[in-house]
Amino acid sequence: MTNFEILMPKLGESIEEATIIKWFVKVGDKVEEDDILLEVATDKVDSEIPSAVDGVIAKVLFKEDDIVPVGTTIAIINLNGETEEVGETIQQDRIEKVEKKVNTNIEKEDYKSGRFYSPLVKNISKNENISFDELENIKGSGLNERVTKNDVLNYLENRKPETVKPKVIGQNDLNNADKKPLKVYSSVNAGDEIVQMDRMRRMIADHMVNSVKVAPHVTSMVEADVTEIVFWRNRIKDEFFQREKEKISYLPVFIEAMAQAMKDYPMVNSSLDGDNIIIHKDINIGIAVALPSGSLIVPVIKKADQLNLLGLTKELNRLANAARNNKLSPDDVTGGTFSVSNFGTFKNVMGTPIINQPQVAIMAVGTIEKKPAVIETSTGDIIAIRHKMFLSLSYDHRVVDGALGGAYLRKVADYLEAFDAKQTL
Numbered sequence: 001m002t003n004f005e006i007l008m009p010k011l012g013e014s015i016e017e018a019t020i021i022k023w024f025v026k027v028g029d030k031v032e033e034d035d036i037l038l039e040v041a042t043d044k045v046d047s048e049i050p051s052a053v054d055g056v057i058a059k060v061l062f063k064e065d066d067i068v069p070v071g072t073t074i075a076i077i078n079l080n081g082e083t084e085e086v087g088e089t090i091q092q093d094r095i096e097k098v099e100k101k102v103n104t105n106i107e108k109e110d111y112k113s114g115r116f117y118s119p120l121v122k123n124i125s126k127n128e129n130i131s132f133d134e135l136e137n138i139k140g141s142g143l144n145e146r147v148t149k150n151d152v153l154n155y156l157e158n159r160k161p162e163t164v165k166p167k168v169i170g171q172n173d174l175n176n177a178d179k180k181p182l183k184v185y186s187s188v189n190a191g192d193e194i195v196q197m198d199r200m201r202r203m204i205a206d207h208m209v210n211s212v213k214v215a216p217h218v219t220s221m222v223e224a225d226v227t228e229i230v231f232w233r234n235r236i237k238d239e240f241f242q243r244e245k246e247k248i249s250y251l252p253v254f255i256e257a258m259a260q261a262m263k264d265y266p267m268v269n270s271s272l273d274g275d276n277i278i279i280h281k282d283i284n285i286g287i288a289v290a291l292p293s294g295s296l297i298v299p300v301i302k303k304a305d306q307l308n309l310l311g312l313t314k315e316l317n318r319l320a321n322a323a324r325n326n327k328l329s330p331d332d333v334t335g336g337t338f339s340v341s342n343f344g345t346f347k348n349v350m351g352t353p354i355i356n357q358p359q360v361a362i363m364a365v366g367t368i369e370k371k372p373a374v375i376e377t378s379t380g381d382i383i384a385i386r387h388k389m390f391l392s393l394s395y396d397h398r399v400v401d402g403a404l405g406g407a408y409l410r411k412v413a414d415y416l417e418a419f420d421a422k423q424t425l
Helices: 092-105 119-127 132-136 151-159 173-176 197-215 227-244 253-264 309-324 402-417
Strands: 005-006 017-023 036-041 045-048 055-060 067-069 073-078 218-227 271-272 276-279 285-287 338-342 363-365 369-377 378-394
Touching: 005 227, 036 073, 067 151, 119 132, 119 151, 132 309, 227 378, 253 285, 253 309, 253 338, 253 363, 253 402, 363 402
Parallel strands: 285 338, 338 363
Antiparallel strands: 005 073, 017 036, 017 067, 036 045, 055 073, 218 378, 271 276, 363 378, 369 378
16 A cells, blocks of 8 residues: 555644644545645644645544644555545554643543533643633534634633732741742732733743743844835725735835845844754745734745745735634744734834744834935935834844844845835736
8 A cells, every 4th residue: 555644734833732623534535635634723723734645545543632743643545545444543552642641731620511622622721720610601612512722712811800819928938039939929909900821822921931041132223214115005005906806015015125135144044953053045934913812923925035026915915814814724834934023013113023933033114104304415415204114133143143133134124225116016
């Protein structure tokens, strides 16, 4: 038999496992390339996993609701059309290994209920201190009113904050300060609201703290004159919307300039692996997108330097819409080599973004404002109203020094200021 293994994909830079939500195929089914095999979920994204080949499903190695580590074989497709008698699951040792891992994260509680709760739902409930009675009262949106991960997260967002009493630091704590770290507690006053971080916010917090601990951050800033870009967008945006049925923002223009400048300074498009600097051939730019829940996700525009402005606009809009509707694929959120944070969306002038590890740099773009500026002409200097914005580059000083970071940032601004406002899409 010629077999092809379907692996649990990596659904994000910090994701190590995913839960199988639903199988769309069974043993013996014929599948074609790009047919959807199953749906999986993590704390960041729900994704449908397609087949990479044509063939017949020979083995299904895990059940629905199993939590499976990234890189594990979850199904086998026979390219010759042959099958094996495997029943519902195969390779009991793998299944037991997954179940053992689940049991280490979930206390053995007796959920005596007519409702089914997946291991992921139970795990989140345990971590968020959701009682069984609370869980029973959550309205499920899944099949047969099953409670899903999103149901639990939505419940947590609207959950009435519990009263938390701050610990009073006493003499014993001071006496033992040399034996264990002393935790500092904020004062809580009448009327204060205490809200516990949800699971996704904790993961983001851990990722950000780790980045600051690992990488010595330096931020450089430059102001760019983007008047020609503003005039160009104002001229073409209505026609573009009528033709393409979607909006065009400034961000594709900024991404194009960043990708161009990376060809001049390729070290910025790198990552650090121990003592090895990996200079990436592909320029894959991640875009920080704010979700309706208030959390962030970073979908990636692959090979951004090979796309024109129309291609960048289409791909940017596709990723943003998919992120907000929880429809990002595993490939959409992996492989980034550089990131962008659009502070200008919130009318912020500038910012100092935190590097998305293991990348070595991240760009922040501020809002565009009208400002008086001195312009040199052949007959002398004049003062005119120009459209200007700040660009901020945070970089890992272990790899990118001030000269390189400053040169790259200035190059991006130069490309923006040299923008051809006569071009069309």
